[in-house]
Amino acid sequence: MPPPPRVEIRVDLDVISANVALLAERVAPAALMAVVKADGYGHGLLESARAARRGGAPWLGVATPEEALALRADGDAGPLLCWLTTPGDDLAPVVAAGVDVTAYDAREVAAIADTAAAVGRPARLQLKVDTGLSRGGATPEDWPGLVDAALRARDAGLVDVTGTWSHLACADEPAHPANDAQQAAFDAALAVMAQRGVDPGVRHLANSAASLLRPGAHYDLVRCGIATYGVDPAPGAHDLAASGLRQAMTVRARVATVKRIRAGASVSYGHRWTAPADTWVALVPAGYGDGVPRHGTNVLEVLLGGRRRPVRGTVCMDQVVVELGPDDADRVEPGEVAVLIGDAATGAATADEWAAACGTIGYEIVTRMGGWRTVRTHHGEGTAP
Numbered sequence: 001m002p003p004p005p006r007v008e009i010r011v012d013l014d015v016i017s018a019n020v021a022l023l024a025e026r027v028a029p030a031a032l033m034a035v036v037k038a039d040g041y042g043h044g045l046l047e048s049a050r051a052a053r054r055g056g057a058p059w060l061g062v063a064t065p066e067e068a069l070a071l072r073a074d075g076d077a078g079p080l081l082c083w084l085t086t087p088g089d090d091l092a093p094v095v096a097a098g099v100d101v102t103a104y105d106a107r108e109v110a111a112i113a114d115t116a117a118a119v120g121r122p123a124r125l126q127l128k129v130d131t132g133l134s135r136g137g138a139t140p141e142d143w144p145g146l147v148d149a150a151l152r153a154r155d156a157g158l159v160d161v162t163g164t165w166s167h168l169a170c171a172d173e174p175a176h177p178a179n180d181a182q183q184a185a186f187d188a189a190l191a192v193m194a195q196r197g198v199d200p201g202v203r204h205l206a207n208s209a210a211s212l213l214r215p216g217a218h219y220d221l222v223r224c225g226i227a228t229y230g231v232d233p234a235p236g237a238h239d240l241a242a243s244g245l246r247q248a249m250t251v252r253a254r255v256a257t258v259k260r261i262r263a264g265a266s267v268s269y270g271h272r273w274t275a276p277a278d279t280w281v282a283l284v285p286a287g288y289g290d291g292v293p294r295h296g297t298n299v300l301e302v303l304l305g306g307r308r309r310p311v312r313g314t315v316c317m318d319q320v321v322v323e324l325g326p327d328d329a330d331r332v333e334p335g336e337v338a339v340l341i342g343d344a345a346t347g348a349a350t351a352d353e354w355a356a357a358c359g360t361i362g363y364e365i366v367t368r369m370g371g372w373r374t375v376r377t378h379h380g381e382g383t384a385p
């Protein structure tokens with residue numbers, strides 16, 4: 001048997017399926033879109049998508065046309081939305097593959113309608129209104145113009161309006177007044193469509209946080225990304241574990257060497273930690289080149305030899321130093337497996353815990369984990385043998 005990988009990103013696809021099933025039940029009668037953009041938040045685009053479908057996700061969501069086409073090439077034929085096109089994108093294969101595309105402005109509607117004419121089938125078009133995030137989408141002032149452009153394209157037989165949607169800025173803060181304001185703006189945008197006699201298709205506003213915390217924002221469909229992977233969309237606002245969602249990603253690394261350092265010895269670049277007493281340390285061969293955040297310097301913990309041990313000193317590109325403890329009984333053997341992040345129930349630090357320690361969000365921890373020299377493995381039912 002070959003030795004286990006130096007650094008392994010293990011993804012439990014059964015956990016993703018179970019999280020999706022749980023979310024689908026929780027948001028019913030609204031439907032669920034599992035968001036698998038950015039390589040499935042670091043979990044694998046295709047594997048995560050298949051697991052989400054197995055868990056009962058009627059919709060999938062991605063950012064870019066390339067992500068959508070990769071799913072179609074994998075054989076996924078179900079409802080699928082993308083929402084981030086850039087001028088020059090070739091939308092023909094996307095429209096031909098029956099992917100829902102999103103328009104933020106009348107220029108995009110025109111490009112999509114031209115593409116539909118060339119492809120010879122109506123494009124599935126969703127319209128996005130900016131209700132207060134000031135990211136993509138038509139502002140309330142520009143919204144009637146976007147709706148009218150879609151209406152003309154529809155009447156020309158070039159598009160079917162399949163959905164209308166917006167995105168929340170502060171859903172992770174349930175009491176933030178922006179949530180009510182954005183929902184009111186969304187309702188106003190829908191009213192503009194009703195006045196013009198345009199069927200909005202599926203109406204959707206909620207991300208993971210609003211799916212869990214704001215039932216009044218569910219409309220017809222919710223878009224869950226991070227919750228699908230069992231990472232907390234709203235730390236501090238609720239109890240993720242109580243919701244039954246579990247972290248699907250485990251990151252493991254095998255200890256390279258173990259040694260004893262003397263009191264007064266300083267550790268790693270910049271000497272940001274000095275041993276107050278003689279102690280054992282282990283070198284773990286994963287660093288910021290593998291997605292371990294450098295802001296984790298002196299604040300991360302890993303699970304090693306059955307308990308939590310602190311990262312000491314600066315996180316390097318390829319490695320971190322972990323303190324084992326002063327006693328010979330504290331040491332571990334080279335080759336032992338350290339769990340960097342994993343399911344909370346195993347005693348491992350979670351992505352959310354690392355994020356809190358580093359001043360970021362769990363999304364960034366899991367999405368950036370991995371790289372050229374790490375191995376990502378998928379486990380669970382439906383894994384290709």
Ligand SMILES: *Cc1c(COP(=O)(O)O)cnc(C)c1O
Nearest residue numbers: 035167207208223224225226233
């Ligand atoms: C990424 C994204 C989502 C998913 O957000 P989560 O907080 O991960 O649930 C939903 N909608 C849009 C437009 C997104 O960009």
